[in-house]
Amino acid sequence: MRRAAGFLLVLLFGLGALALAGYAVLDRTTAAWFERDLQLRSSLAVQSARRSLVRNWSDRSNLTAVLQDITRDERILGAAACSAAGELVAATQGYPQEFPSAALERRLAEGTAGEPSWSTTADLPMGRVHVSATAVAGEVGPLGFVVLVHDLSFVARREATTRDLLLVAFFVLALGAAVVTLLAARVAWRGWTSELRKALSGGPAGSFQPLVRDVRSLAERLARERHSEAGAGVWGADRLRAALKQHLQGERVVILANREPYIHERTKDGIRVQHPASGLVTALEPVMKACSGTWVAHGSGSADRETADAMGRVRVPPGEESYVVRRVWLTEAEENGYYYGFANEGLWPLCHLAHTRPIFRAEDWEHYVRVNRKFADAVCEEVDSDDPIILVQDYHFALAPKMIRERLPRATILTFWHIPWPNAERFGICPWREEIISGLLGSSIVGFHTQQHCNNFIDSVDAYVESRIDRETRAIVQGPRRTLVRPYPISIEWPVHWLEDMPSIAACRALVLADLGLADDVLLGVGIDRLDYTKGIEERLLAVDQLLARWPEFRGRFTFAQLAAPSRTKILRYRELNERVEALAKEINERWGNASWRPIVMLRSHHEPPSVFRHYRAADLCYVSSLHDGMNLVAKEFVAARDDEQGVLVLSQFTGASRDLTEALIVNPYDLQQSSAALAAALRMPATEQRERMQSMRRIVSEFNVYRWAGRMLVDAAELRRRERLSGRLSSPSGATSGESA
Ligand code: G6P
Numbered sequence: 001m002r003r004a005a006g007f008l009l010v011l012l013f014g015l016g017a018l019a020l021a022g023y024a025v026l027d028r029t030t031a032a033w034f035e036r037d038l039q040l041r042s043s044l045a046v047q048s049a050r051r052s053l054v055r056n057w058s059d060r061s062n063l064t065a066v067l068q069d070i071t072r073d074e075r076i077l078g079a080a081a082c083s084a085a086g087e088l089v090a091a092t093q094g095y096p097q098e099f100p101s102a103a104l105e106r107r108l109a110e111g112t113a114g115e116p117s118w119s120t121t122a123d124l125p126m127g128r129v130h131v132s133a134t135a136v137a138g139e140v141g142p143l144g145f146v147v148l149v150h151d152l153s154f155v156a157r158r159e160a161t162t163r164d165l166l167l168v169a170f171f172v173l174a175l176g177a178a179v180v181t182l183l184a185a186r187v188a189w190r191g192w193t194s195e196l197r198k199a200l201s202g203g204p205a206g207s208f209q210p211l212v213r214d215v216r217s218l219a220e221r222l223a224r225e226r227h228s229e230a231g232a233g234v235w236g237a238d239r240l241r242a243a244l245k246q247h248l249q250g251e252r253v254v255i256l257a258n259r260e261p262y263i264h265e266r267t268k269d270g271i272r273v274q275h276p277a278s279g280l281v282t283a284l285e286p287v288m289k290a291c292s293g294t295w296v297a298h299g300s301g302s303a304d305r306e307t308a309d310a311m312g313r314v315r316v317p318p319g320e321e322s323y324v325v326r327r328v329w330l331t332e333a334e335e336n337g338y339y340y341g342f343a344n345e346g347l348w349p350l351c352h353l354a355h356t357r358p359i360f361r362a363e364d365w366e367h368y369v370r371v372n373r374k375f376a377d378a379v380c381e382e383v384d385s386d387d388p389i390i391l392v393q394d395y396h397f398a399l400a401p402k403m404i405r406e407r408l409p410r411a412t413i414l415t416f417w418h419i420p421w422p423n424a425e426r427f428g429i430c431p432w433r434e435e436i437i438s439g440l441l442g443s444s445i446v447g448f449h450t451q452q453h454c455n456n457f458i459d460s461v462d463a464y465v466e467s468r469i470d471r472e473t474r475a476i477v478q479g480p481r482r483t484l485v486r487p488y489p490i491s492i493e494w495p496v497h498w499l500e501d502m503p504s505i506a507a508c509r510a511l512v513l514a515d516l517g518l519a520d521d522v523l524l525g526v527g528i529d530r531l532d533y534t535k536g537i538e539e540r541l542l543a544v545d546q547l548l549a550r551w552p553e554f555r556g557r558f559t560f561a562q563l564a565a566p567s568r569t570k571i572l573r574y575r576e577l578n579e580r581v582e583a584l585a586k587e588i589n590e591r592w593g594n595a596s597w598r599p600i601v602m603l604r605s606h607h608e609p610p611s612v613f614r615h616y617r618a619a620d621l622c623y624v625s626s627l628h629d630g631m632n633l634v635a636k637e638f639v640a641a642r643d644d645e646q647g648v649l650v651l652s653q654f655t656g657a658s659r660d661l662t663e664a665l666i667v668n669p670y671d672l673q674q675s676s677a678a679l680a681a682a683l684r685m686p687a688t689e690q691r692e693r694m695q696s697m698r699r700i701v702s703e704f705n706v707y708r709w710a711g712r713m714l715v716d717a718a719e720l721r722r723r724e725r726l727s728g729r730l731s732s733p734s735g736a737t738s739g740e741s742a
Pocket residue numbers: 259277278279280281394395418419530567568
């Protein structure tokens with residue numbers, strides 16, 4: 001209805017504008033016609049009286065009688081005879097007093113010399129008149145002119161009538177056109193929808209051929225989502241379990257990820273379980289708890305061996321065992337080459353735009369290949385069918401998908417790359433770029449956080465390996481194999497189980513402030529990261545420095561607590577970063593601090609999740625300043641922690657999270673003017689605005705939680721398997737996956 005009204009308005013305005021333009025043209029044309037007509041009539045009238053005029057030119061009273069004769073035409077108001085010099089010789093009674101005016105005299109003297117006639121229009125008190133002068137010549141030469149004054153008021157009357165008629169005609173026409181067009185559009189719309197409906201239900205697609213495929217898959221997806229949504233509400237652990245059961249007949253999943261979710265560490269107080277500071281673990285652990293199955297990972301804890309069985313298996317989580325961690329043991333040389341070397345000194349800086357040069361060593365690469373094989377073998381030992389679902393995680397295992405595929409050709413392998421994928425030119429500097437891409441193309445689906453990273457990956461494939469890019473289905477085709485490339489923005493569990501027994505916001509704040517030795521009324525900012533050069537920790541501290549320099553009101557009142565978990569410390573660049581951050585914090589504290597207040601509190605140690613969440617809840621703001629980050633789950637955890645709907649998130653525009661959390665204060669962390677201003681704005685933000693922003697971000701994170709992330713990938717995997725099984729039945733069961741997987 002609204003669309004029809006809009007359409008009608010546009011039509012009426014369009015036709016109205018056309019009618020106005022038409023009226024203006026018509027008006028000008030008819031006025032010109034009238035003038036020409038009058039000029040002709042004047043000249044005719046004078047010509048027909050020419051003899052009498054010539055004869056009586058020198059007799060004033062006879063001349064006046066002849067002029068009187070000419071003015072018998074009711075539209076001629078008056079006539080006059082003028083000498084060749086423009087002086088009035090004789091005039092009728094109705095001849096306007098104003099003529100001959102000085103102007104007319106001049107016109108007659110100048111303009112009509114040699115011309116048979118001349119005319120103009122003029123506005124007189126009696127109305128608009130047309131004035132024409134026609135030359136009169138006798139036997140011996142020119143005598144003068146006869147000036148005729150015509151009434152022009154009838155033209156205005158005719159113009160008004162024409163305008164009225166035109167308006168009525170326009171109105172009737174516009175109405176008629178609108179009704180006819182609406183009717184025609186309705187009929188056409190009916191035709192299209194019924195044709196589309198027929199096409200979607202399997203009939204001939206006709207003119208909709210190119211659209212039908214897209215619409216059908218969209219409709220299927222919506223139906224699937226709606227079906228699995230029935231009675232399920234938002235995505236949660238139960239719904240994910242149900243989806244797994246429904247779409248994958250309850251099949252278990254096997255996850256391959258370098259970092260294990262529970263690390264057993266030997267301490268002086270005995271064995272302790274540690275939860276690593278890892279976005280990957282934060283995201284995947286709840287999925288694994290919901291789905292059950294096996295998580296294959298590097299056993300890196302000092303007490304990992306003694307807590308696992310002979311095969312390296314241990315049931316977790318401790319106390320509520322619901323899945324298995326299969327630990328793979330690495331020698332120190334393997335860990336140095338594969339993890340510290342190729343993964344973290346090569347691929348990590350290669351994929352992050354953080355100005356750290358990647359280091360590629362041939363011996364690291366050899367370890368990377370060997371360790372990928374070792375993990376691929378472990379995965380194959382953990383599966384219980386020849387077409388398992390395997391979730392390969394991250395840049396540690398770029399080669400594993402192809403290796404698993406060689407042993408399990410029918411497996412559904414979903415690989416998720418948790419970090420950014422650089423553009424093709426940058427990726428091209430890796431000496432083993434072809435091997436890495438080919439390894440990943442062993443997957444059924446390769447997922448990234450953002451469409452941009454998908455595009456970069458597709459461009460890299462295009463640039464460096466033999467393949468066909470199917471842009472329509474966003475797939476890479478190599479012979480009979482097809483790998484889909486899709487964005488799946490990762491998230492966190494909702495609700496977060498760590499929050500179940502959390503003290504109130506006020507209690508958390510009191511605990512944290514007491515811990516940090518801060519005054520009750522301090523304004524508190526927090527940053528929570530692994531100590532990594534991609535996180536922009538130096539830029540963050542410099543922004544605090546600028547804040548204090550530009551706005552003295554925050555001196556003595558604002559403290560920024562940076563929780564920094566030491567990470568990858570065997571790598572020189574991480575150790576150097578440690579030192580730089582420490583020195584910078586000291587410098588800023590010396591510049592602004594005093595005996596009772598420090599602007600920066602550096603907590604350089606591992607913090608278990610309950611402590612992390614306490615800090616989120618105690619803070620007035622959280623600043624995530626990554627220079628480049630695939631997603632960044634700290635931002636989403638902060639939002640989840642704030643059930644009081646208070647607190648401000650200041651978020652780097654270079655995180656994947658900034659695409660989801662648009663209500664955060666989004667900043668360029670390199671721009672210290674902007675980021676310090678954002679910190680000031682956050683600290684001054686009224687509670688109502690904080691609430692509005694936080695409510696909106698909480699809605700997003702709760703709805704797009706990690707169960708939904710996993711659900712979407714698993715549902716896509718199920719769809720892929722269904723198609724492959726169907727086409728496997730039709731073609732040879734050779735094990736090669738069909739090209740129809742999209
Ligand atoms: C990033 C990576 C993860 C990794 C995490 C922690 O989030 O994408 O794969 O687990 O950092 O790093 P770490 O090297 O300690 O596992």
